Amino acid sequence: MVDEKKSKQRHRVMVFESMYPVLALMLILVACVELCDAATVVDVYRLIQYDISGVPFGSRFSSLNHHAASLSFQRGADLSRSVLILPLRELDIGFVQDYISQKQSLGGLLILLPQTFRPGNVGGGGLNSENDGFRKLLAQLEKILVHGNIPFPVYFAFENEETDAMLADVKKNDALGQQATATTGGYKLVISVSEPKKIASPIITNIQGWLPGLRAEGDSNQLPTVAVVASYDTFGAAPALSVGSDSNGSGVVALLEVARLFSVLYSNPKTRGRYNLLFALTSGGPYNYEGTQKWLKSLDQRMRESIDYAICLNSVGSWDSELLIHVSKPPDNAYIKQIFEGFSNVAEDLGFQVALKHKKINISNSRVAWEHEQFSRLRVTAATISELSTPPELLENAGSLSDTRQLVSEYAIIKGVKLVAESLAKHIYGHQGKDIKIFADDSSLAVNPFYVRSWLDLLSQTPRVAPFLSKNEPLIMALKKELEDYTAEVSVQHESLDGSFTFYDSTKASLNIYQVASVTFDLLLLLVLGSYLIVLFSFLVITTRGLDDLISLFRRPPSRKVKMG
């Protein structure tokens, strides 16, 4: 009997020993914990990260793996391993400012924006007062974030049911004082992307279209040229959301419509004017109009000298009764007087006003606030038509988060197009002072509102931050094709964005929201299961072998001693 038991034990030991390699393999497999699909996945857009002359700005990190916390956290709690979820509706600018300026450590920041700010969300909301308040708040927030050096990841997301539910849950837990950590459960937010890398040599692309005028027989002189220019790229707090409907989507749409109207006029030699027309879509606008400068320098000198004047369009989409013409030459300059008179006469006919604003160029200051200043620095007469009355600061008003399609009115753009087109036509055909309307409504040369609307909608859904646009970006190809339809010669110029600006990639990511249970819960469950198994064991022993056997299990050693004795 004893021998049998001993052999049985040896057999058991051998079985266990043979299982060691299997156990080792299991342990290795077990160590590779994969993250399953989360219950909720949300698209998030990262704050921009850039350097100016080596000085870092924006959010410097991109990956995130922390518990969620809300604004209802207890004062003095440590948030360095939590992601703070801030809905725009409850944003307290002072709080954010304090957090950033005092350099307090935070695991991450997730800002929830209302659905009305989503690009492509055309309906609903619009220009009511609640949205106005949000826009102002958003503009302030962007200013702080874009100009600060933030040592934690900052992401923007749009509110939806799942984030609302999660936020309500997190707030409830925070209010009870249970902050989410590894031991108390809650929600875990995970964004797994690689570290952001510098964009090696960002390319800016200028597209130029040339519409030649009618040269008289035997006349070999260079015809004078009128240029219409607009910059098409944007810059904003979240580059993947920077659609810039007003700045400068409206300008691009206006330029395309003017090009279309003049291409109709110029297609017939009888109506072709004696001026060449040069249309340019430039890039690098937010960065002191670097693209415009490079484009001008690349132009043939004779062509540059033949430019009578250039009209730059910047933000013409949300004005009501007054449009501003900004110049850098003094207002009493003869050319400027002539241009302004032409524009104001046309404006009067159309039922609104234009005003002239003069800003001197400071050669020593590298800041270029308006596009026409790049022309003036090269001795070309130019003016910028804009609804903005003050020159925008560096990296502002260039396509912020609040600049969405709802802010822009097609009617304003159409009025702007009429103004530019009629004034140019009066200058080209020499109709100054005469009461002739070429682009009248209900004529074959009327401004096409559907064209304006469709291009505006397209631009309002396309983020256009220049360093993130490749050479053959679909939008650039589309703009090039459009100009090819309306002009005789189109050329595309690629330049690299040199100088002080450096950008980093990783602008869009997926946020996984996991609902996690705490360690205490797992321990409790283990305790419950352990006691269940023990109870089951005792029950089975009692019912099949009797209570004596159960007791004898615990009293075996003493009984053996008795036997030996």
Add this chain to the structure above:
Amino acid sequence: MTLFHFFNCAILTFGPHAVYYSATPLSEYDTLGTSVKAAVVYLATALVKLVCLATFLQVSETEVFDPYQEALKAMIGFIDVAGLYYALAQLTHRNISQNHKFQAVGLGWAFADSVLHRLAPLWVGARGLEFTWDYVLQGLEANANLVFTISLAALGSLMWLRKNKPKSLIPIIYTCAIIIATMPSITSYLKRVMGWHFPKIVGFEIATSLVMAFISCQLFIFCQRPSL
């Protein structure tokens, strides 16, 4: 702690089988071979069932309770019973008593069922960060299934291995066996037609399994008396 959760659910799903083996006299009589043979028979039965299901059943996209399909599934479920019959009656086991034979066969059968049906989802699902109650409920279901299988094995051994049964009890034995054998159909009916959620179904399964175990235990004891 995700591995922790996996470990918890694993011991809930597979622990009771090990406990049953070690607590009852099965371990003393070393009936592991019987259980292993029963597990192999279960594997073969599962394969045959799969082939039949694939051949005869039409896959419906919606969770609609189709009586014809369910009847077909129930008939295929009887292949289970046939497998159990083969494991109990036809296989040669070592000289172990009736009492222990059906327990060992039931245990091996239930363990194979748990491993096949629940190990893979547990491995893939319970290790993730996201927490759900599903795997704990699945473990409880495995426990109920163990009780069901042992009860079915007991009734099966009564039906096929015992020749002298009191005439009055035969219909009860057969009714109970049919109820246990059609449990899958009953639960799917509850899930689809009555719209019960998983926790409710698991609760129902546990309650029914305890009732069935009690009834079959009584029947077994009753049938054992005349032979004494």
